[in-house]
Amino acid sequence: MAHGGNIFEIQRNCNIHKDDLLDYSANINPLGLPGSLKAMILHSIEDLQHYPDIHYEELKTAISQYYCIDKKDIFVGNGAAQIIFDTINALNPKKTMILAPTFSEYERALKVSGSVIIEHLLKEEENFAVNVEELLKVMDESIDLMVLCNPNNPTSSLLKAEEIRMILEKAVEKNICLMMDEAFMDFVDEEQQYSMLQYYKEYDNLVIVRAFTKFYGIPGLRLGFGLCSNKNLKEKISKRTIPWSLNTFAGYFGKVLLTENSYVEKTHTWLKNEKERFVEKLKEIDGLKIFPPSVNFILIKILKPGFDVLQLQEKLLEKNVLIRNCSNFGNLDKSFFRIAIKNSVDNDKFLEALREAMNK
Template identity: 35%
Template sequence: MLERYGHGGDLWTAEETFGRPRDQFLDFSSNMNPLGPPPVVNQLLRDAWQDIVKYPDPAVRELRYKLAQKYEVGVESILVGNGAAELIDLTARVLRPSVTGLARPSFSEYEEAIHKTGGRIYNIPLRPSHQFELQQQDVEAAISAVDLFFLGHPNNPTGRLLPRNIVDSLLESGRSCVLDEAFMDFVPNEQEHSLLKLASTSRKLIVIRSMTKFYSIPGIRLGFMVAHPDLIREIRNQQVQWSVNYLAQRIGAAVLEDEEFERASRQWLQDEKVWLTDQLQQLGLDVVPTEVNFVLFSFPAVLGLTVKQAQKHMGQMGILIRDASLFEGLNEQYGRVAIRLREDNERLIEGLRQTIEVLAQNRGLSHD
């Protein structure tokens, strides 16, 4: 199984599974911006490497100040972490909810973090009949059963934003709410959807952001959270010292200044998302509308194909896709692919076309 450790992008497991070098795979299983990293990252790695003999700033001051300026929130409301994963774990350990409401399907690390603290999960269904958009009645049913909501905004793996009426209901519910905005950078007019500013003064709302997806620096591990200053101090007290290394701090501060990279990234996604969605639909796949840089799809039941079969066949071709059936709430027909550059996306479409034809023929079916 490619997702042996619960994530996409595991090129080491792909190498072991399919017997080809890691650098020979075209990876659609992890959702990184194909335009990144920004050029300043290369420059920093060349020029700043000698400074690794110094300790990093324990308060991550430069990066926090720049984040505060960019998002117009108080610097005391920001905590930087070793990727969003660390902040998810820290939040669960500090809040220690008894019952947490999770949308299904959603990012597995929410549940893992809650289980570590001994908490229970309340499942909130995301239904294919509603194109996986969270519904008002399901949120209302959950409010009386949970003391914390932990939701993706946009959600992974569906790529759907929380509707505004749902956000309002959550904020009015009196329950604590953690929103994972790891992919919010990719959303057009993100300032209209993000809850960062509100989180900086609210005692019931926490927003977590990743910097690795949009800036394509997953190997650096960098994320931040915004919450009321009192809560930030409480969570910071549980954070391991020197959690954010020197290079991560420098790179994070530098990429925030590259406005041209941001504009180019959003323009690329606007164009390529439409093209790839159309191509997937032309293959006969059912595609979930997405706001971000990945697409959830399913093989029609009539084909009798599973994503595990497709993942194996495409992996042998050197193309990696995500087995989305591993997300609770999705069946064996669901897969997820990142949106990459056109040349790569063309290879993906051709690989899927061949895979569907071969697997269908093996079952004695035809694919028009």
């Protein structure tokens, strides 16, 4: 399945150097790499000669401290993708409910494991937000696993913790396991109103997936973690995990996590200011419907008759601008695309390119 951020493919196929691309297709923190990460890598290159700590103790300790969660409930992986695949393989569900649209790798992992997939269709007229009342109605004993992505990719819509708790109560009653993908949660303002991190201990049927990829701008490092207070389930997942699944630098990321308070603050300040400004400017462009973003990416629908995302992609690529075509997401068609929010200078360039492309 296609993903955003495939700048190497564009470089190969279109003969544009990757550094000349304005990549709005991947939702990565535009503040760049945290300074302490570069320092850590420079300092530890020679350590590539050693196997990483197979238990990643230092990293788990740092994650545990940073998020105030129990170290023994944490398992780390080669990107959130590994947490997702290993969890689905360990649960081996017969029937799984996912949102539509949502991140495509759940479906890929579920198909490999042979699960029947039920799509819970989100409604455009509700801005693709999860309607909890309706979701509760369709949760029954035949479902083994439910996957929620919060904030959801590509819709950027957000469920509150109290809503998720209602879903979890029903899930407990119906014997459904919930995999909660919070890969973008670090970007959320007042995270504690939305994340399940503070409540995970209460639920035996909950696996939380987190990633450092997006917030710390490090999709090339490959690092995510899972959280589960159900000891048996956690062990079942860990049994499937390949040894030394994180590289040396990812294994040392705890050092970065515990020292980058100002990076975190700057990121929240940037996003708070720029999100609002960018959305307002986008709304000024005719022929687009802007869905309200909760975090650093925005779902947009093209309303211009006879004009679809393929044409828009082509026009934008002429200006070296990439967007994420969303037509391969369930429940979306060729009128949808997703963009990242970047810094104001890049966003202004993007706005100009988009305006021109829409007016042609």
